[in-house]
Amino acid sequence: MLLLLLLTSAFPLVPWAGAGRIIGGSEVKPHSWPYMAHLSIQNKSNHFTCGGFLIRSDAVLSAAHCVAGKKNVTVTVTLGAHNVEKREPSQQKLRVRHWVIHPKYSKDTSENDIMLLKLEPKAKQTNEVSYISMSSQNERVKPGTKCNVAGWGRTSITGSGSSVLMEVDLEVQSDEVCEDLFKDYLNESMICLGDKKLRKAAFQGDSGGPLVCNGKAHGIVSYGPQNSIFPEVFTRVSYFVPWIREELRKFALQDLPDPPSSD
Ligand SMILES: *[C@@H]1O[C@H](CO)[C@@H](O)[C@H](O)[C@H]1NC(C)=O
Ligand SMILES: *[C@@H]1O[C@H](CO)[C@@H](O)[C@H](O)[C@H]1NC(C)=O
Numbered sequence: 001m002l003l004l005l006l007l008t009s010a011f012p013l014v015p016w017a018g019a020g021r022i023i024g025g026s027e028v029k030p031h032s033w034p035y036m037a038h039l040s041i042q043n044k045s046n047h048f049t050c051g052g053f054l055i056r057s058d059a060v061l062s063a064a065h066c067v068a069g070k071k072n073v074t075v076t077v078t079l080g081a082h083n084v085e086k087r088e089p090s091q092q093k094l095r096v097r098h099w100v101i102h103p104k105y106s107k108d109t110s111e112n113d114i115m116l117l118k119l120e121p122k123a124k125q126t127n128e129v130s131y132i133s134m135s136s137q138n139e140r141v142k143p144g145t146k147c148n149v150a151g152w153g154r155t156s157i158t159g160s161g162s163s164v165l166m167e168v169d170l171e172v173q174s175d176e177v178c179e180d181l182f183k184d185y186l187n188e189s190m191i192c193l194g195d196k197k198l199r200k201a202a203f204q205g206d207s208g209g210p211l212v213c214n215g216k217a218h219g220i221v222s223y224g225p226q227n228s229i230f231p232e233v234f235t236r237v238s239y240f241v242p243w244i245r246e247e248l249r250k251f252a253l254q255d256l257p258d259p260p261s262s263d
Contacts, residue, residue, distance in 0.1 A: 024168055025167050026168075037053055046070075057131065062115050064115045085163040099115055118251050134244070147169065149202045149211050151166060151209040220234055
């Protein structure tokens with residue numbers, strides 16, 4: 001699999017390669033995804049990017065595989081961006097000092113592919129920056145539901161990343177579709193999506209970005225198959241609501257993890 005950032009039971013997509021792309025999508029109307037976050041993750045020798053999304057003025061959700069296992073990295077979140085290669089007046093760029101990777105995240109199975117980043121200072125809410133509600137605990141989107149995903153990832157399998165934010169719609173598939181293909185697919189904590197006609201997908205570089213169904217964040221771009229673009233697996237946000245709430249409570253108490261060491 002490709003971590004779509006990419007991971008599959010067999011082959012996590014390596015985010016350093018610039019994983020994640022939206023295939024078959026179109027450029028978003030600028031700032032129509034005001035909760036969208038661009039993550040830049042780098043150390044002295046490597047740089048890669050992921051997506052994420054603002055769920056509170058001081059918290060961004062993303063995928064664990066974007067940061068897990070990387071050494072000496074600094075993480076910078078940019079909010080309010082449309083073209084990430086430009087300095088737009090709407091942009092808020094924040095260096096992240098604290099993040100929490102789910103303690104049961106597994107690189108091998110992509111289980112619990114979720115990470116919460118604390119913003120300090122908080123994001124300023126503007127016309128271009130605001131947060132999105134998460135799905136409620138245990139709420140499940142039915143197969144056939146149309147959802148949207150956005151990212152600055154690659155726009156073709158061989159192409160490069162996109163400077164402007166792209167979006168694509170994908171349909172929720174039954175769990176069986178992913179269970180048949182991915183031996184580590186878990187119906188409780190993952191959502192199966194895709195476009196059966198193989199025209200549309202999230203791709204490398206899109207990892208960590210939000211899957212929005214009926215106006216709420218239901219998923220996080222996680223992984224896909226190595227040699228195809230269908231189907232794809234998203235972290236199921238509703239399953240993690242209790243974990244997210246607990247971590248947000250710790251944020252409020254300043255009960256924070258030690259700052260990750262930077263070189
Ligand atoms: C940067 O991260 C990569 C991946 O974890 C690691 O192999 C490399 O040693 C790191 N470089 C530095 C300078 O820490
Ligand atoms: C998930 O899969 C298990 C085992 O295959 C099954 O018993 C359970 O009902 C499924 N849960 C949902 C919510 O579909």
